[in-house]
Amino acid sequence: DGGITQSPKYLFRKEGQNVTLSCEQNLNHDAMYWYRQDPGQGLRLIYYSQIVNDFQKGDIAEGYSVSREKKESFPLTVTSAQKNPTAFYLCASTLGQGPGEAFFGQGTRLTVV
Amino acid sequence: SQQGEEDPQALSIQEGENATMNCSYKTSINNLQWYRQNSGRGLVHLILIRSNEREKHSGRLRVTLDTSKKSSSLLITASRAADTASYFCATVPPQYGKLTFGKGITLSVRP
Numbered sequence: 001d002g003g004i005t006q007s008p009k010y011l012f013r014k015e016g017q018n019v020t021l022s023c024e025q026n027l028n029h030d031a032m033y034w035y036r037q038d039p040g041q042g043l044r045l046i047y048y049s050q051i052v053n054d055f056q057k058g059d060i061a062e063g064y065s066v067s068r069e070k071k072e073s074f075p076l077t078v079t080s081a082q083k084n085p086t087a088f089y090l091c092a093s094t095l096g097q098g099p100g101e102a103f104f105g106q107g108t109r110l111t112v113v
Numbered sequence: 114s115q116q117g118e119e120d121p122q123a124l125s126i127q128e129g130e131n132a133t134m135n136c137s138y139k140t141s142i143n144n145l146q147w148y149r150q151n152s153g154r155g156l157v158h159l160i161l162i163r164s165n166e167r168e169k170h171s172g173r174l175r176v177t178l179d180t181s182k183k184s185s186s187l188l189i190t191a192s193r194a195a196d197t198a199s200y201f202c203a204t205v206p207p208q209y210g211k212l213t214f215g216k217g218i219t220l221s222v223r224p
Binding site (some may be wrong): 033035040041042043044045048050054058062079086088090092094098099101102103105106107109 | 144146148153154155156158159161201203205209211212213214215216219
């Protein structure tokens with residue numbers, strides 16, 4: 001089955017720690033995206049990548065980092081510089097570099113304890 | 114910044130009624146898309162309308178686009194309890210790249 005997989009589903013982080021959220025797709029899509037969702041805020045774009053080894057900052061990139069070493073993978077690291085990391089994180093991918101239909105993973109809920 | 118703004122923020126209707134949701138955006142677009150999200154899950158794509166299109170249909174969904182007013186509407190006809198979810202519009206700029214979402218509309222369909 002083709003799709004986009006995020007792991008883990010739930011993640012707990014102690015303050016001051018970096019954590020990495022995984023996003024893998026087997027759809028052969030070129031572009032991948034990371035969004036953060038908070039109650040009442042909708043989806044806000046963190047980073048996106050249209051091709052391998054290239055990525056751009058979204059609207060709320062501070063405190064986050066990404067890499068795109070493989071077409072299938074786009075991991076997101078939430079660093080200790082992110083002051084309020086508790087949120088629901090969604091990864092998406094689209095075919096081609098110009099967004100058409102986006103396919104989403106099931107999300108990772110990150111909680112700082 | 115969030116390009117699209119949906120209206121209303123919340124909508125409650127009776128099963129069988131039609132649900133109309135609106136989205137306004139600020140800058141030029143290549144296309145506009147509508148998505149659905151069930152609680153705690155990822156988003157599912159519903160329909161895409163390009164900037165040179167005015168109306169599209171998909172099953173019980175009807176989407177319109179008015180680029181002069183920078184607005185779109187999503188109509189769900191003969192709603193069902195299973196349509197209860199959050200609905201988001203998303204825009205793509207002419208230069209492609211970013212897919213930007215609004216804050217969403219919470220739709221509740223009462224059985």
